Amino acid sequence: MKLTQLQYLIEAAKYNSISIAAEKNYISQSALSSSISNLEKELNIILLERNCKGVQPTQTGELVIDKVKEVFSLIEEIRALSxxxxxxxxxxxxxxxxxxxxxxxxxxxxxxxxxxxxxxxxxxxxxxxxxxxxxxxxxxxxxxxxxxxxxxxxxxxxxxTDRYVLYVGQLSPLYDKQSITLQEALNEPYIAYRKEFQAQNTGLSSLFNGIQKPNIAFRTDELSNIRRMIQYSDYVAFFPEKMSQKDVYLQNGSMRAIPISDFDTSIxxxxxxxxxxxxxxxxxxxxxxxxxxxxxx
CATH class of the missing domain: 3.40.190.10 (Periplasmic binding protein-like II)
Incomplete structure (x- = not known):
């Protein structure tokens, strides 16, 4: 028996729905349903009644949920002693x-x-x-x-609030420009961070949703790698303007942060x-x- 199983049980009962509980807890519906089913098998108890309208705790399920809430309350008391x-x-x-x-x-x-x-x-x-x-x-x-x-x-x-600007190095043809259009930025060889422009996410992925994707050259999960590659090549990448302005590469002039003139990049x-x-x-x-x-x- 795992605490996550007990938490999922409480959530399913709270929303009277496996699908809504799964959405609220950012897991798949099948994973949450399977977790509760495994708990029922372990206890040899039917905890939820399932029908086309959703789920409802059984009478025994209600008793179990009450006990589970007591368990979580005790866990918080134990944590407070740490x-x-x-x-x-x-x-x-x-x-x-x-x-x-x-x-x-x-x-x-x-x-x-x-x-x-x-x-x-x-x-x-x-x-x-x-x-x-x-x-x-x-x-x-x-x-x-x-x-x-x-x-x-x-x-x-x-x-x-902040806004995205395009980081470019001295080898980029954009380096000396004071501002650029969005199309100019998207045409340059781009280094993507993790799942940028690959999956629906916040930040750049949603900001440019429905717009042409950048010319992605490769991906990395290290921002430091992105900066180093921009410094020594013609690659580009978007970074938040104010949060990143203390960047040492910007300070020493090996990179510049260029704003987009025809598109609102605010976040x-x-x-x-x-x-x-x-x-x-x-x-x-x-x-x-x-x-x-x-x-x-």
């Missing part, structure tokens, strides 16, 4: 570009007077960040929100938290620092 929990520990999931400057600066400011502060930062794409916050793995998620992605039961709050950066889990108090201070540091850019 020294890490008492030392303002925060687990953050964030889009990579916000980790270039803003998050390191915020952590540096926080740790000046908080020697016991423990922080874990995990970078990923917005869809994965939402999964991490939904599951409770991360206390805070910093994401790009375009009003397309399903946030489920998470609470969302916008922080600031909104915000945060998500899960109201089902206790959020460390230090997170409010952390978010205020992010806004403060961003305003100085």
């Amino acid at each position: 020294p890490d929990h008492q030392m303002d520990m925060i687990n953050i999931a964030a889009i990579p570009c916000i980790c270039d400057y803003l998050i390191p600066e915020c952590i540096r400011s926080l740790t000046k007077n908080k020697q016991l502060l423990k922080i874990s930062v995990h970078t990923d794409e917005t869809t994965e960040i939402i999964r991490n916050v939904t599951s409770g793995f991360s206390s805070l998620g910093l994401i790009i929100n375009d009003n397309i992605i399903n946030l489920g039961t998470l609470k969302y709050q916008p922080l600031f 909104t950066i915000g945060y998500v938290i899960n109201p089902k889990y206790k959020v460390p108090k230090i997170i409010k201070e952390f978010l205020n620092l992010i806004l403060e540091k961003f305003e100085t850019l």
Whole structure:
């Protein structure tokens, strides 16, 4: 028996639907259904009545769900006893570009007077960040929100806006231009980050949805690789303007950030938290620092 199985049972009963529960928890319908079925086999109990209208807990299922909620409540009490929990520990999931400057600066400011502060930062794409916050793995998620992605039961709050600009190196024919059209940008050999323009996602993928894809030369899961390749070749890539402006390659002139003149590349950066889990108090201070540091850019 796994805690995830118990959580999925609660979710299915909450929404009276396997499909909706699966959507809210960012897994496939078959995976969630299989998880609950395996739990029923293990317990030798029918927990849910299934019909064309959805699912309903059986009488025994209701009793099990009540016990499961007690279990999760006890787990939270146990977590509260942990020294890490008492030392303002925060687990953050964030889009990579916000980790270039803003998050390191915020952590540096926080740790000046908080020697016991423990922080874990995990970078990923917005869809994965939402999964991490939904599951409770991360206390805070910093994401790009375009009003397309399903946030489920998470609470969302916008922080600031930025815009994408095109990074080009000295070997690019665009290097000396002050601005370019979107078509000019899309014609250049492009380095894609992870699943950009390959799957429906937030950020660039949704911003350019329905528009011609860039001329993708190859993909990588390391932003540092993208920057190095741009520096020494004619490859290009989009980066957020303000969040990335402390980039050492921009500072030394080996790359330039060129705005798009005929297309709005604005994005909104915000945060998500899960109201089902206790959020460390230090997170409010952390978010205020992010806004403060961003305003100085």
